[in-house]
Amino acid sequence: MAVGAMDSRATITPIQVSEGYWRGVARRLSRDPVAMVALAIIVALVLMAVFAPYLAPGDPIKGSMLRRLKPIGTPGYPLGADELGRDMLSRLIYGARLSLFMGVTPVLAAFALGSALGIFAGYVGGAINTAIMRTIDVFYAFPSVLLAVALSGALGAGLTNALVSLTIVFIPPITRVAESVTTQVRNRDYVEAARASGAHGFTIVRVHVLGNVLSPIFVYATSLISVSMILASGLSFLGLGVRPPEPEWGLMLNTLRTAIYVSPLVAALPGVMIFITSISFNLFSDGLRTAMDVRT
């Protein structure tokens, strides 16, 4: 009978191993030219931020009234100078540090908290799900910009408070996505089969749910990085985030605003940086989503 017949040999035959999941994703991603260009730009921006002191030709803080609003192409100031006569190129390079930090950190924090909340709500279901999701909906009632400004204002100006308020802004959408993918996965037959084999909730979530929900949530979260950067810039612009004279693209855009008629090209430069960065993150996350689809 079965019990005897199925005694296993303790040896495991050597097997042909398929390409792992992430290796497959990397292979498919590497064949997507748009995603690779976006990734290259992101890497370049990160390197720029890390090695800013070596790359920047000048001091990003020290200005000179003599150099105010020098146009692009001025010798020694390839990208001109800002309204206080600070070297634009150096400020843009240094600005990548805070801008990227303010773009990525709140999203990562919200990814961790929102995923946990959403996966819990989605897996448990029922009244607990309803309670969590309706609470989340309350935050949805406010436009994200307004919410970020209100929270930041309430917490008080400053970098940390800006990060906290941005994190709170991103938790609801991530929770919602996490809840919906988890609800889908929870109803798949393989989860039913796992329940039927007597596995407990925690094991099922760890083995069968996480692997299948984290990547779609992550892809969604990466698409929020650009939003986060823009919101962070907005907070700085309103004086709620980074404070002058720190270089940060959003804040630079704000302070150069007054010079837009005098030196429009220089004034637009921080905006161009924000645009390039956010579109790179968006294109990369699109590519990632496609590459993660196993059946392509």
Added chain:
Amino acid sequence: MKDVPHDPRDRGGPRQPLLSVNRLIKHFPVNKGLLGRSKTVVRAVDGVDFDLLKGETLGIVGESGCGKSTTARLLMHLIPPDHGEIVFDGESVGHDLPLPDYRRQVQMVFQDSYASLNPRLTIEDSIAFAPRVHGVPRREALGRAHDLLARVGLEPSRFAGRYPHELSGGQRQRINIARALALEPRLVILDEAVSALDKSVEAQVLNLLLDLKEAFGLTYIFISHDLNVVRFMADRVMVMYLGKVAEIGSAQQVFAQPSHPYSAALLASMPAMDPDARTETAPLYGDPPNPINPPSGCRFHTRCGSVASVCSQVEPALEDAASGQRVACLMRQPGSGHPAAMPALEVA
């Protein structure tokens, strides 16, 4: 009664049913309107009882909405029943027999071979998951997975390390079967397990199921809409209609001489295999009614060719019929008031 090899887990002996289901009921609420909570329910399973003997294959047939898949999920305790008792080898599930112990002995194979495998796990990890949950060390669980792969006809060295999307539907269904067997269950519920497969592959999987049943002394519940396949696989057949059992009996009997008019109509609806004896009239008209609001009395009376006035008033119970089946039809119940029924027998 088949000759079943002795299983040390067998408690009640070969003649005690492996599974006894008593008055199983499951109604799903239907939310309507803004505030929901209306009283409308889908009567998916509405009082089902049957016995499953050790070593037999019970086929469950019926059309969409008849409750066959809900019955399978209730038997697996994937959804809690509203009412009813499941007795496994003499022990009431959830009372005498704790649910985890029951689940080790009952496993299920689903219709959709792709949806029932975790796309992120390799084949060996999928099969080894259940034993690992039950505390088998990883190495041993993987060894068992490789043995099972070989038993379902997939060479372990070629398949163990692969992912579900790299395999064909037939191969995936073999893996689902291997996964179901990993806990060494006594009962396997096959819910439309071959329905999505191509015919030439279906035959291979049916043969495999027969081989495994013999090798492991399994008992099957075989749910399918394909009557040909059920006739081939099943020892006994249960015909369901709108959440109720219409008829249950030996496969031979039910297929040769159906006692319930619905079973007869279902059989007559099978396409003829003889070009010179094509079906000329459809046995039934229209679709099965909605289980949200099933007809009163006998649920089949709205489509039955032998309907009498009593049929819309009296709900027939499942009773032993003369032919050896158990049938829920007033025509087979003496004294029911149906013109085709025999008069009531005098109690001697």
Added chain:
Amino acid sequence: MNDAAPMIDIRDLTVTFTGGRKPVHAVNGVTLSVQRGEVVALLGESGSGKSVTLRSLLNMHPKHRSRLNGSVIAAGQDVLKLSGRALADYRGRVASMIFQEPLLALDPVYTVGAQIVEAIRRHEKATLAVAQARALALLQKVRIPSPERRLQAFPHEMSGGMRQRAMIALALACNPQILLADEPTTALDATVQIQILLLLRELQRELGLTVILVTHDIGVAVEVADRVAVMYAGRIVETGPVREIIRNPRHPYTQGLLASRAHDAMSGARLDAIPGAPPDLAALPPGCAFAPRCRFSAAACLAEAPGSVAVGPQHSARCLRLAELAAA
């Protein structure tokens, strides 16, 4: 067009899908002619090319992702050369199609009546009242109970069988000569399936339709078809009158399909299953595509693809070893 010419004439049709990484050879040289008023079943498993062949008859394959060769003549028109207005006129008026899942084929936001009326008025200059009267008559023709009320129903309000009837009514709205049916009863319950098959048979007789029906179920083919074409890996491996195919199958694949059915097997015995699985359409073997699974295959089978050999009146098969198998 004279009466002797076949209604449908497919010659050496090949369809290759080029959208993926590797080209997929879905149809590999199908030749089939169907007489006016004839019902032909294309029988095969998933990936046999039966649905792709059927869709070619309405020129439905996306141009940029598929490559079609050969010719498809239907009611005297060269279908593969039609485009734009001419193609729109051809679809629905000359040939129309019914699908496996009517819920996907019918538009969810319009009532059944509105969809039929719209189909009629798109092809003909009928007044609204005339079109509405015809829609009502069509619903009566497909035996939908209380048709007046059903004209106002949305597809989701109907049961599966009623929806399939409504789709048949829609397909017949412009009096086509050719009806193409793609697994029309696969999604239906047994008791409903037989009703739809009988309805198709009746309508075919009454209207003299030429029908090509795609199915994986031999039983369905037997119920409605005059002739069966068995497909495997994008080729018709055997074609003949339905009686001949059932009683005297000549190709080993057809024989295998018939032998492996649970239909009349002894309960508990083992089925005579065909081993292996259908070939990958992106990497077809050079010879007979069935040879790797065939118990009669010889070295020659792997080398060259067999041509079609007549084995009886209207009955032909593609197998190199026909003569030897018949003698055995």
